[in-house]
Amino acid sequence: MDAHHFNGRRRTLVKLAAGGALAATAPIFSPLVRAAGSRTLKIGYVSPQTGPLAPFGEADRFIIQQMQAALKNGTTVGGKTYPVSIVVKDSQSNPNRAGEVASDLILKDKVDIMLVSGTPETANPVCDACELNETPCVSTVVPWQPWFFGRKGDPKKGFNFTYHFFWGLEDVISVYTAMWQSVQTNKAVGGLFPNDGDGNAWGDARVGFPPVLAQKGFTLKVPGRFQSMTQDFSAQIAAFRQANAQIITGVVIPPDARNFLVQARQQGFRPKVISIGKALLFPSAIEALGELGDGLTTEVWWSPSHPFKSSVTGQSAQQLAADYEKATGKQWTQPLGFAHALFEVAVDTFRRTKDIDSNIAVRDALAATRVNTIVGNVAWGTGPVRNVAKTPLAGGQWVMGQKGQKHKFDLAIVSNQLAPGVPLSGPLRLIG
Structure with a gap:
């Protein structure tokens, strides 16, 4: 059956880990914003926070805390306010691990949208799990060719549930x-x-x-x-x-x-x-x-001198870098802007979704994204292939x-x- 004919939140349940047993990790942060009478929107986030690729995840803790603060009162979808929960997993710089934690987020945490960042070794297995399970997914920080062709993408067909923004080779x-x-x-x-x-x-x-x-x-x-x-x-x-x-x-x-x-x-x-x-x-x-x-x-790919600002916090690139340095005592780092932009895309997608209980509707809103972020304009439909939006x-x-x-x-x-x-x-x- 074509993915487009699935209704509501029905999903094909696919287990990626050998033997079917999925290793669970407690998320680093699992905050819950409560609002009367509405279900929680869940954002899954996977990145390499440990292992040799850990520098790609160095800014994550700051960004997650920043987004928790920005979304503490929830977000509005169709005139109704929903609380937002962010569930974070560490790929440990291991592709197998990345696939396992993605399956956990999809099947156990039942996330509404998945965000993933940081090299093909993390992004590709997470995106593959999302494509199989019909979970809307946004990825970044991989040149688009290793992301698209590395996942055996066909330019004539593209993917149904996975969307990517970054530059190319x-x-x-x-x-x-x-x-x-x-x-x-x-x-x-x-x-x-x-x-x-x-x-x-x-x-x-x-x-x-x-x-x-x-x-x-x-x-x-x-x-x-x-x-x-x-x-x-x-x-x-x-x-x-x-x-x-x-x-x-x-x-x-x-x-x-x-x-x-x-x-x-x-x-x-x-x-x-x-x-x-x-x-x-x-x-x-x-x-x-x-x-x-x-x-x-x-x-x-991103620096404090990039001439962009956040659609969520209104910060300029320079202000985001300065806030990060003040809060962490560390020098700004390029993944900071792209981790922030992933959440901008997620929030913008939620706000435009016609039926928040339908993964198809969330996917359709994601595919129609046209948002100015802290890393530049993110808009699918004009890229080299259907699921890719390019950034400078x-x-x-x-x-x-x-x-x-x-x-x-x-x-x-x-x-x-x-x-x-x-x-x-x-x-x-x-x-x-």
Whole structure:
């Protein structure tokens, strides 16, 4: 039977865990706002709060508390106010775990909408569980190709219940090459692509970096895929040195970036530009590198200088970052804006839903989203595929702060061709 013919909240019950027994986690926060005479709307939230991908979930506690405060009086649907509960689960950076906790949220907690963030290893299994169980789901912080094609999406059909907003490989490739073309190098590039969802997409011979780099006059050396949490990068460093690679790129987790960068320096390999996705996004990862962090470049999906504001709290990007720093004592981090925006989409969807007790009606409202969020406009229907909405992308360079400055490193915006509303901090500089 077609999904569209299901009525009300009937769902196909699918258990993803081996043996059928689902491991349950108590949510970190399970607040309940009470309102007389109405059922509670439940938002499920899954992200990697522990494990090697934990930097992607670093801002979650702050965002959940912020949203609890913003929704303490509930939200209005069709003229009626409903209390809202947020149930949070940790994927532990493990795809199997992500699928299990998603099934818990769907089958036990019976969430009305699922939110998920942070790499294909968390988002894809959660979205798959939602698609199987006909639960409306919004995901982010995965380039759209590893999210869509990594889930065997068919561009002609798309998905029925899972919707995604972020940028794509075409955007990060464009940002990286624009940065590289702004400086003098020999255009020889070394690629670090692990054997995971992101690495296989970024390194893909058709949709990844290889064809575009060739077209733009760069030569790319990729010494094969490697497993995440690799301890020894000597083989890769030797291959890059042999190719005289003055530019290093790739998409790796923070521990792998640290191992590679420390070993490259120890072995006397000093590229002029290092632009790595995923690992170099976070202030904590850059600080852990010490002086090796100075001058590294990465994509910038969100920053305090992005010219957007929240549809829920009215805060500007700058105000959200400042509030986070004040509340946590930590430097702002890029997932902050996207975690906030997930809840903006959920709240906006609820408010426009015609029948809150129908998962089809919630899905229809979600698909019709047109909302200006803290990360920009989120609207499905104009993206590269049906279930994807694109957000702007800039390029940034980590600059070591002077004594007395607030942060040890600041992320300077050095490329804004795809995000002209984000002001430039200055030109890219070569690593010393």
